[in-house]
Amino acid sequence: MSMAAPLTYTLEKRDNDNFTLNLGPQHPGTHGVLRVVLQMDGEYILHADPVLGYGHRMQEKIAENMTYLQCLPYVCRMDYLGAMSYNLAWVCAVERLCGFEVPERAEHIRVIATELNRMASHLLWWGAYLLDLGAFTPFLQAFTDREQILDILEYLTGSRLTYCYFRFGGLPDEVDDVFLERTMSFVNGFRKRLKNYHDLVTGNVIFHHRSKDVGVILPFDAAAYGLTGPILRGSGFAYDVRKQEPYAAYERFDFIVPTETSGDCLARYNVRMEEFVQSMNIIEQAVNTIPEGPVRSKVPKTIKPPRGEVAMAVETPRGELVIYIVSDGSKKPYRVKFRVPSFANLSVFARLARGQLLADALAILGSLDMVIPEVDR
Amino acid sequence: MIECCYIKDIIRGFASLLVGMRVTMQNMLSRPHTVQWPREEAPLPPRFRGHITVLPDEMTRYPKCFACGTCARNCPSGCITVSGKKPAGARKKVANSFFLDFTRCSLCGICVESCPVGALDFSRHYALADFDGRKFQEMDLLQDLVSPF
């Protein structure tokens, strides 16, 4: 069995001028090591075939040989941009399996850290999407603001990108007021900066022409392909795991789920920009109502869950992540399955890219906001 | 009327371009955010994760580590190799070799947390560079400490 593409992609005698273009694993426009084999007629795409597996690291098999605590660094390296939500999913899944309680203060801090991480991930998406469209400045502007979030999270956890922060039963160590003050001052400053972003990009006529009516996902397709996250909400469904199956204190906070109906790239863009505002609202409420108390409840040193299985769904910045653990009563899980959002989101690309210009196909890929290591696990 | 919308669209589009240009000009006139390393340094937060170090015992200045192997067992990447023996006339073992494979370490901190006596902690070194790769594959964490052997 060879790793090359099937034989139909090599030279064959044709009487038309169509050619095969390899949007290869190394390309500035695909976010990570994604290979898409395109059959093209001039600049129009006739057929798009994603080829995956360039980043496969056997995370699910490795997890069968690690204890529950040892899996934590592996889990956050799957989606390095939304690492807090992955951490939260793993920790909440094991807590649900073992029946541990989490103190309220820990739950508030978990929500604050996850929402800050969501904002950082959306900032990077904003910069990278506009870089795909050809504007170079918004990328650096987004990174300037993202640095502040990363500094705050570095103060809290010690790491900037792959946080191995939450522990079973709560948080590993105490949280002081400096973190809360820095978070509030960042949120107040960012509300003003968001207006700058809208001035630079959202009203721009060139941006509108590149995003409006490009890559329309109809609601039927969105439901059929199993899309989740801002893509689904851009096509009209108000489905957010934080509202449908609340976890980790989200039902205490008051926020709306932004939805658009047109299903094109502009709709997805607007959904994510509105999610900034909602995340800031959640952070403000969490900081204002945080109680005093312990940050970790008493849990045994080695986690040995009872026999059984658990499925935990969380809302990552890209969509719905489901972690399914089967435990056989020992220190190491018997089987772990990650249902990652980018895998389903990528599957709709082959349908969307048909008949589009190459430039539009890359804009669609940018608006789908995928992280390829997550797809390949 | 079609002509009216056509002209209005052009004017509105053009105005949006000017608004964007104003933002970039404001960026240009404001102070850059770069911290020019190595002439200036960004402040390190207190919980910064450099590579791990073995802490010395306060009174005897020997390594606190008594080579139980908990950190080596709990490390997800298998980076730690530790061994120890009892010095003459002591009750507990003292570590006599502690090697960290920093090329595989993911800075997760599980070793620091799981040590029963708190012998490990993060250092604050980040500017590490060398010509010899073996220096990072077998980082000797006991080289700066007093040895009882």
Added chain:
Amino acid sequence: MSITPLHLLIYLAGISALVGLNAVILVWLERKVAGHMQFRYGPMEVGPHGLLQTLADGIKLVSKQLLVPNQADKPLFLMAPIVSLVPIFVAMMPLPLGETVQAWELNIGLLLIIALGLLNTLGILLAGWGSNNKYALLGGSRAVAQILAYKIPLLLCILTIIMMAGSFSLRDIALAQEDGWYVLYQPLLFIIYIVAITLETNRSPFDFSEAESELVAGFHTEYSGMGFSLFFLAEYSYMFIASALASILFLGGWQGPLLPGPVWSLIKLYAIIFLLMWFRWTFPRLRIDQMLSFGWKILLPVTLLNFLVTAGVLAL
């Protein structure tokens, strides 16, 4: 005015120096402008505030290995950067930078510059075809479509100015603006001209032929070292020529109150180049079909209308 071979040699040497100096300044200026618009410094290490950065870049590019891809059309591949670069030396000759600072006083100077400006596209097309690379081919064909759509509005702009001045010679056009720069009489035309030169020199928001996030580097994907640097030299020199034309046709060339003529000319030229750089770092890129429809459906009617109105006003 006839020109002796000795004068020709001296002027060519002077123009080569100008081209080289211009490239050095523009590379540095572009990186500094890009840096400051993005909250960072740009080059700061090599020389004070990065002034010697271009020198370091030049040394690096010259020392790279010249690769020719497998099964590439070698003569075309190697000829393409030269085809882009050589017409610049001739195109710079009729440009007046001062009252008496002009290499070659031609009575059809403007026509010569416009005609030689097309050879840049020929170079891009040769590079695209000769590289044996589908991305380069896409980049090259996009450049041809772009030029076809934009030459006509550009020519109409220039024809309007020629009508107002009454001559093809650049010196006469600049002298005809003594009582009022043409930008005051034709502001819309100035804006259209700026858009047209952004297109001609393949700068963002119209840099389809070297679109970095779609086609990996467009027509110069397979070039390394000296070939790449020759394309860059050609692009910056065309920017210089186009901005010089803008300052002569609309802003009065070397005329200004206190400073000597050439200094004013350079100030206006570099102001327009700064405007082009400002566009590059602010706007996203258009799509090729949107750009073509913009050219045929918006620019062409507006320019034609302007031309007819100007002709009518002048006849009265």
